[in-house]
Amino acid sequence: AQDPYPSRLPEERFLPRQDKTVWSQWRPDAPLTAQQADQFDRDGFLIVKDVFSAEEIEALMAESAALRGGERELMDGSVITEPGSDEVRTVFKLPEQSPLFNRLARDRRVAGVASFLLGDEVYVHQSRLNYKPGFTGKEFYWHSDFETWHAEDGMPRMRAISASLLLTDNDALNGPLMLMPGSHKEFIACAGETPDDNHKASLKKQEVGVPSHEALTKLASRHGITAATGKAGTLVFFDCNTMHGSNGNITPFSRSNAFFVFNAMSNRLEEPFGAKKARPDFLAERGEVQALEVAAGKLV
Amino acid sequence: AQDPYPSRLPEERFLPRQDKTVWSQWRPDAPLTAQQADQFDRDGFLIVKDVFSAEEIEALMAESAALRGGERELMDGSVITEPGSDEVRTVFKLPEQSPLFNRLARDRRVAGVASFLLGDEVYVHQSRLNYKPGFTGKEFYWHSDFETWHAEDGMPRMRAISASLLLTDNDALNGPLMLMPGSHKEFIACAGETPDDNHKASLKKQEVGVPSHEALTKLASRHGITAATGKAGTLVFFDCNTMHGSNGNITPFSRSNAFFVFNAMSNRLEEPFGAKKARPDFLAERGEVQALEVAAGKLV
Structure with a gap:
C-alpha cells in the first residue's frame, strides 16, 4: 500500500488528511462536552481551563521543581539543556520517573479525554517536562509533530494527541505555544532528506521536516495564529498534525509545562517512513506498550 | 557638578529620576488630551490610535517600501542589515532622505505632541525606519535608551521622547515593542565599562548598558509589561528612560515602524558621560541643529 503521508521529498506538497480528528461519537458520559469535541475537530486543538484544583497544581509544580532541580536521579539521556547553558530545558520519560506525573498521565481529564477523542485505548508515546527560561528562552520553529513522528519514528496514521x-x-x-487553527486538516509533505541522527540537532533547533516560508505564510493567512495562554493549570490538547511553534522569550517570566503524547493502541509504531534509523526510545516509545488504565478523581 | 545619571559603573544601582516627565501644564489647545498627558506622565508611554487617515498610512507605507527596496540611493552608513542575511533591518536619517518622512517628523500629531510634553522646541536626535522580518526577526533586549544616549552620546538630561x-x-x-509602565521614574546605572566602538555590536545585539536579570525581574514584577499593539497607523510615544525591548518573531508577519527621537533644544548633546568617543552622527545628531517647524494638517 502507498504511504498516505510521504515526506522528506524533493519538493514540498500539501496533501489532504486521510484520517479523522475525532474518532468517537459524543455521548453524555464523555470526559468533555459536545461543544469541546466539536471545537477540537474544527481547530485541531482545545484549551481547557480550571480542571485542576489549586492543591493539584501546587503538587505538580513542586514535583516539577524537584525533577528539574537535580535532587532526583534521572534516567540517562532523559535530560536536555538550553543551548549555551546548563539550564534544564527538557526532562523526558515523566511517568517512568515520577509517581505523580504517572498518575497525571492516566487521569480521566487527560488520558481520558485523549482516549475518547481517539476512539481507542491509548499509551504514552512521549512525555516531557518543558522549561523555557526567562530572558534567554529560545524560539521553537513551526512544525507538525506528525510529520516527524511518521517520517522518523514510524507512526502510521494521524491518531495521536498531545496534552500540555x-x-x-x-x-x-x-x-x-502558538497554533494555527484548522491546519491539522492538511499534511505538508516537507522537502529535503533526513540526515542521520537528525534528532540530536532537531531537539535544540528544528532544521529538517519544517515547511517553507511560503507554505507557512499560506497557512497563517488562511487559518490565523492562536496563542495557548492561560493561568498555571490550563490544559491544552492538540492534534498530532496541528502546525505549531513558539517565539523566544526575553521577559523575566519563565514558562513550564508537563507534556504527554497519547497514541492510539491501534496506531503503534512501525519502521520509520522517511528515515534510515528510528529515533531513541525517550522520544518515541517503540517497545512493548500497555494501554493506560484511566483513573478518575483527584490527583492528591 | 556631579553627573545625576552615572552609569557603566563597577556595580549596578537604582537611582531616582531627577527630571520631569511632562514639562508643560496642560491647556485646551494642547495637541493631546489632559488624560493622555497624565497617562504619559504615569506610564512613561502613550499609545494613540486612529490619528492618521488611511491615505496617509498608505503613502507612508509606499515610501517605506521604496526606502527599503533598494530603488532609492541612500546615505553611506545609514543602512543596517539583519544578522546573517541581507534583509534591511534599519534605515537611519529619515527626514534627510525622504520629503514625506520629513513632513511626518514635523507633524503636529508627532513633533507637536513631543514638543508639548517636553515643554520646549524640539529637534530630531535620531530617526529610523525599522523592519523586523517574519520567521527570523531577532529579539531586542531590554534597555533604557537614555542610559545609552547619556553614557555614549552625551545627552545631559531626561528630556527626550521617542515616537514610533x-x-x-x-x-x-x-x-x-514591550514597555514596562512606570519604569521611567528610576534610572538603572548599569554595570560594566563601555568597549570602544560599542555601537557596532550593540545595533545588532545589545551587550553593554543593559540591566541585570535581577534588576529586570524586580522592575517587571513591580510594573508589569505592556505590548504596544495596534493596527498600522498606531502611534506610540515613550519617554527616553522607559525600559523596553522586543521578542523575536517566528510568525510570518513582519513588523515595521518609522521611528523618531525628539530632543528638547535645551537638552542638546555634550561630550559622552560614560564613553571615550561619541557615536556617529546617524545615531545621535550632534551637529548644528534647528528647532523643527511644527506643521498642522494632513500629510498628503
Whole structure:
C-alpha cells in the first residue's frame, strides 16, 4: 500500500488528511462536552481551563521543581539543556520517573479525554517536562509533530494527541505555544532528506521536516495564529498534525509545562517512513506498550 | 557638578529620576488630551490610535517600501542589515532622505505632541525606519535608551521622547515593542565599562548598558509589561528612560515602524558621560541643529 503521508521529498506538497480528528461519537458520559469535541475537530486543538484544583497544581509544580532541580536521579539521556547553558530545558520519560506525573498521565481529564477523542485505548508515546527560561528562552520553529513522528519514528496514521498542562502562567509575551487553527486538516509533505541522527540537532533547533516560508505564510493567512495562554493549570490538547511553534522569550517570566503524547493502541509504531534509523526510545516509545488504565478523581 | 545619571559603573544601582516627565501644564489647545498627558506622565508611554487617515498610512507605507527596496540611493552608513542575511533591518536619517518622512517628523500629531510634553522646541536626535522580518526577526533586549544616549552620546538630561509610527499591524505575537509602565521614574546605572566602538555590536545585539536579570525581574514584577499593539497607523510615544525591548518573531508577519527621537533644544548633546568617543552622527545628531517647524494638517 502507498504511504498516505510521504515526506522528506524533493519538493514540498500539501496533501489532504486521510484520517479523522475525532474518532468517537459524543455521548453524555464523555470526559468533555459536545461543544469541546466539536471545537477540537474544527481547530485541531482545545484549551481547557480550571480542571485542576489549586492543591493539584501546587503538587505538580513542586514535583516539577524537584525533577528539574537535580535532587532526583534521572534516567540517562532523559535530560536536555538550553543551548549555551546548563539550564534544564527538557526532562523526558515523566511517568517512568515520577509517581505523580504517572498518575497525571492516566487521569480521566487527560488520558481520558485523549482516549475518547481517539476512539481507542491509548499509551504514552512521549512525555516531557518543558522549561523555557526567562530572558534567554529560545524560539521553537513551526512544525507538525506528525510529520516527524511518521517520517522518523514510524507512526502510521494521524491518531495521536498531545496534552500540555501549563505549570506557569502563560501570556502572549512569554513565548507561549502558538497554533494555527484548522491546519491539522492538511499534511505538508516537507522537502529535503533526513540526515542521520537528525534528532540530536532537531531537539535544540528544528532544521529538517519544517515547511517553507511560503507554505507557512499560506497557512497563517488562511487559518490565523492562536496563542495557548492561560493561568498555571490550563490544559491544552492538540492534534498530532496541528502546525505549531513558539517565539523566544526575553521577559523575566519563565514558562513550564508537563507534556504527554497519547497514541492510539491501534496506531503503534512501525519502521520509520522517511528515515534510515528510528529515533531513541525517550522520544518515541517503540517497545512493548500497555494501554493506560484511566483513573478518575483527584490527583492528591 | 556631579553627573545625576552615572552609569557603566563597577556595580549596578537604582537611582531616582531627577527630571520631569511632562514639562508643560496642560491647556485646551494642547495637541493631546489632559488624560493622555497624565497617562504619559504615569506610564512613561502613550499609545494613540486612529490619528492618521488611511491615505496617509498608505503613502507612508509606499515610501517605506521604496526606502527599503533598494530603488532609492541612500546615505553611506545609514543602512543596517539583519544578522546573517541581507534583509534591511534599519534605515537611519529619515527626514534627510525622504520629503514625506520629513513632513511626518514635523507633524503636529508627532513633533507637536513631543514638543508639548517636553515643554520646549524640539529637534530630531535620531530617526529610523525599522523592519523586523517574519520567521527570523531577532529579539531586542531590554534597555533604557537614555542610559545609552547619556553614557555614549552625551545627552545631559531626561528630556527626550521617542515616537514610533506602526507601519504594519502589530499584535502580541509578532515581536511588538514591550514597555514596562512606570519604569521611567528610576534610572538603572548599569554595570560594566563601555568597549570602544560599542555601537557596532550593540545595533545588532545589545551587550553593554543593559540591566541585570535581577534588576529586570524586580522592575517587571513591580510594573508589569505592556505590548504596544495596534493596527498600522498606531502611534506610540515613550519617554527616553522607559525600559523596553522586543521578542523575536517566528510568525510570518513582519513588523515595521518609522521611528523618531525628539530632543528638547535645551537638552542638546555634550561630550559622552560614560564613553571615550561619541557615536556617529546617524545615531545621535550632534551637529548644528534647528528647532523643527511644527506643521498642522494632513500629510498628503
